[in-house]
Every structure is written in C-alpha cells, then in structure tokens.
Amino acid sequence: MxxxxxxxxxxxxxxxxxxxxxxxxxxxxxxxxRARRRIAGLAAALAAAAGVAVAVTALLPATGPATRPAxxxxxxxxxxxxxxxxxxxxxVKQPGGTVSVTIHELYYPAGLQRTLRAAGVPASVTFYAxxxxxxxxxxxxxxxxxxxxxxxxHPGAATTVIVIRPSALPAGAGVxxxxxxxxxxxxxxxxxxxxASMRCTGS
Amino acid sequence: xGTQRPDFAEFxxxxxxxxxxxxxxxxxxxxxAQELVAEAFARAWASWRTxxxxxxxxxxxxxxxxxxxxxxxxxxxREVPVPDPGxxxxxxxxxxxxxxxxxxxxxxxxxxxxLRQRQVVALRLFLDLDTDHxxxxxxxxxxxxxxxxxxxxxxxxxxxxxxxxxxSR
Numbered sequence: 001m002x003x004x005x006x007x008x009x010x011x012x013x014x015x016x017x018x019x020x021x022x023x024x025x026x027x028x029x030x031x032x033x034r035a036r037r038r039i040a041g042l043a044a045a046l047a048a049a050a051g052v053a054v055a056v057t058a059l060l061p062a063t064g065p066a067t068r069p070a071x072x073x074x075x076x077x078x079x080x081x082x083x084x085x086x087x088x089x090x091x092v093k094q095p096g097g098t099v100s101v102t103i104h105e106l107y108y109p110a111g112l113q114r115t116l117r118a119a120g121v122p123a124s125v126t127f128y129a130x131x132x133x134x135x136x137x138x139x140x141x142x143x144x145x146x147x148x149x150x151x152x153x154h155p156g157a158a159t160t161v162i163v164i165r166p167s168a169l170p171a172g173a174g175v176x177x178x179x180x181x182x183x184x185x186x187x188x189x190x191x192x193x194x195x196a197s198m199r200c201t202g203s
Numbered sequence: 204x205g206t207q208r209p210d211f212a213e214f215x216x217x218x219x220x221x222x223x224x225x226x227x228x229x230x231x232x233x234x235x236a237q238e239l240v241a242e243a244f245a246r247a248w249a250s251w252r253t254x255x256x257x258x259x260x261x262x263x264x265x266x267x268x269x270x271x272x273x274x275x276x277x278x279x280x281r282e283v284p285v286p287d288p289g290x291x292x293x294x295x296x297x298x299x300x301x302x303x304x305x306x307x308x309x310x311x312x313x314x315x316x317x318l319r320q321r322q323v324v325a326l327r328l329f330l331d332l333d334t335d336h337x338x339x340x341x342x343x344x345x346x347x348x349x350x351x352x353x354x355x356x357x358x359x360x361x362x363x364x365x366x367x368x369x370x371s372r
Contacts (some may be wrong), residue, residue, distance in 0.1 A: 006360060010307060014329040016305045021217035021241040023212050030248030105270045107342060
C-alpha cells in the first residue's frame with residue numbers, strides 16, 4: 001500500500017456509517033428552530049419599542065465577529081439583532097465588577113483574549129488547541145473553593161455563560177479559557193487559573 | 204459558487220453521511236455525533252436561504268454541529284478529564300457500532316491522532332475542503348493546516364503501513 005492507496009482507504013471510510021435520521025425529522029426540528037427564532041426576534045423588537053434597551057456605555061458588550069455577514073446595527077450597539085447574526089461571543093462588564101462571557105461559537109480566541117484583558121481580566125484563551133493552555137503558561141494551584149470564588153454560578157443561563165470576578169483572583173493568578181473534548185463526547189468550555197505573566201495573560 | 208440553491212432534501216441526502224463521519228471523528232461517539240449533525244441540519248433548514256448559498260454548506264453543517272456541543276458546558280462541567288484517545292479507538296464507540304462497516308484499524312489510527320490533526324484530516328479528506336477553507340474554519344494559518352495534515356498522514360502511515368516504515372529505515 002502506497003500513500004495514495006492509504007489516503008484512498010482512509011477517505012472511503014466517510015460513507016460507511018449511515019446517518020439514520022430521516023429528512024422529515026430534520027425538517028420538523030428545523031421548523032421548531034425557525035419558530036423559536038421568530039418568537040425571540042419578536043420579543044427583542046417589543047423590548048426595543050418599549051425602550052428597554054438602556055444605553056449605558058460601561059455596560060455595552062464587546063462582541064466577537066458575527067457568524068454571518070451582518071448588515072445592520074454595529075456590534076456592541078444596543079439594538080435589535082436578528083438571531084441569525086449572533087456574535088461568536090460577548091463580553092459584558094457588569095456593575096459589581098464581574099465580567100460575563102457568553103459563548104455562541106468557539107471562534108476568534110485572540111479577540112476574546114484581548115477583550116477580556118481590556119475588561120480587567122488577565123486571561124489566556126485558546127480554542128481547538130491540543131493543550132489546556134499555551135506552553136508558555138503555567139498552572140496556578142487552585143482549590144475548588146478558590147475557583148468557585150473566581151467563576152460564579154450562572155443559574156438558568158439560556159446559553160453558555162461564564163461569569164468571572166476579577167477581584168477574587170489570587171495575587172499572581174490569571175484566567176484561562178479553552179475548549180475541552182473527550183473521545184466519548186462533547187466539546188465544551190473549561191476555565192481555570194494560570195500564573196499571570198505578560199506572555200501568558202498579558203499582565 | 205453555485206448560482207442556484209440546491210434543494211434541502213437533496214443536499215441532506217448527499218451530505219449527511221460525510222458530515223456525520225466528519226463530526227464523529229471529532230467527538231468520538233456515534234450517537235452523539237448523529238444528534239449533533241441532525242441538529243445542525245435542522246438549523247441549516249431553518250436558514251436554508253442563506254446556508255444553501257454558502258460556498259461550503261457541508262462545512263457549515265459540521266461547524267454548527269461542533270458548536271452545538273458547547274451547550275453541554277451548561278451542565279457546569281468546567282473541567283472534563285481527557286482520557287487517553289487510544290482508549291476510544293479500541294472501544295466500540297467510534298467504530299460505527301451496529302450497521303457500520305468501517306475498517307477498525309483505520310478508525311483506531313484516526314482516533315489516536317491528536318484532536319487538531321483529526322479535525323484537519325476530517326475537513327481536508329472527508330469534506331474535501333481546500334487548505335484555505337480548512338484554515339479559515341479552524342482559525343489557523345494555511346501552513347499550519349499543511350503541517351497538521353503532514354503529521355497526520357505520517358502517523359497514519361506509521362500505524363497502517365508499519366512494514367513500509369521499516370523498509371524506509
């Protein structure tokens with residue numbers, strides 16, 4: 001077997017596991033997705049009409065790149081957004097000094113890292129990396145109690161949200177965010193502490 | 204690219220198996236991969252006017268399926284232990300289970316690749332994306348894609364053609 005035959009053999013595997021979900025079931029689920037989007041869009045429009053969107057500069061979210069070409073309000077402006085134009089992630093500095101990160105897509109980690117640092121969180125962010133954090137970062141020994149002070153629970157979150165309290169970070173510690181995967185399932189997010197340094201966390 | 208949007212059902216029939224296999228290579232579990240891909244196709248249907256004109260709609264589906272995984276994080280598992288990838292290769296989770304007729308040694312070799320190499324192999328070999336599209340989808344440089352692919356092929360060669368490795372020494 002030469003390289004060409006090897007690649008052919010590998011390629012041939014892709015059609016050997018059939019997807020058994022019927023198209024009708026997919027379309028039925030698609031209708032539910034579409035209906036949910038319409039309801040969400042209507043709710044957002046009503047909220048905007050009622051003047052609920054409060055323009056407080058300090059609370060404006062910094063957003064990641066749109067997942068599709070956006071034609072409309074600029075990112076970060078309090079305006080009605082069609083659900084199809086959700087940003088990959090959003091960072092919001094909250095009144096109590098906490099910083100919330102909402103993840104819709106694992107995309108543009110460098111931008112998220114830069115935004116977190118600008119929000120006062122020394123951070124290292126990597127997505128789809130083979131390591132939990134870059135090789136130039138070092139683990140910070142953190143107890144579960146310490147982690148629970150830095151990363152606050154966010155009950156009832158409708159999406160992937162992590163709330164960080166920078167003031168609870170121990171001296172010399174920063175935050176890392178990355179995706180996790182395991183061979184049995186799913187890619188998710190993980191958060192932990194690393195030793196703060198210019199190269200690793202920006203400060 | 205195409206000037207006419209394809210029919211969704213036709214697209215689903217033509218793309219579903221490749222998308223399933225590509226996601227399976229990343230997540231390692233057939234049932235989970237099937238759920239994710241079905242959800243991604245459902246979202247594609249809901250936005251078919253846009254997705255149907257996407258230059259690489261299969262890649263859109265795969266990327267959406269992988270992003271859907273994030274919701275699992277809601278279960279507050281901030282740290283998920285990562286077992287030895289070799290374990291899954293020897294188990295039944297990745298081999299397609301009943302009804303699958305994949306080549307077990309090839310699947311085992313694929314699942315032993317590091318995640319990033321698996322992703323590159325899946326996009327380049329199974330979805331037939333070019334280097335630039337693969338790089339854009341993974342958010343890495345084209346040269347890095349080529350490096351990962353080269354290492355992956357070397358690892359596959361080592362795993363599946365050991366006799367040739369020895370000959371070349």
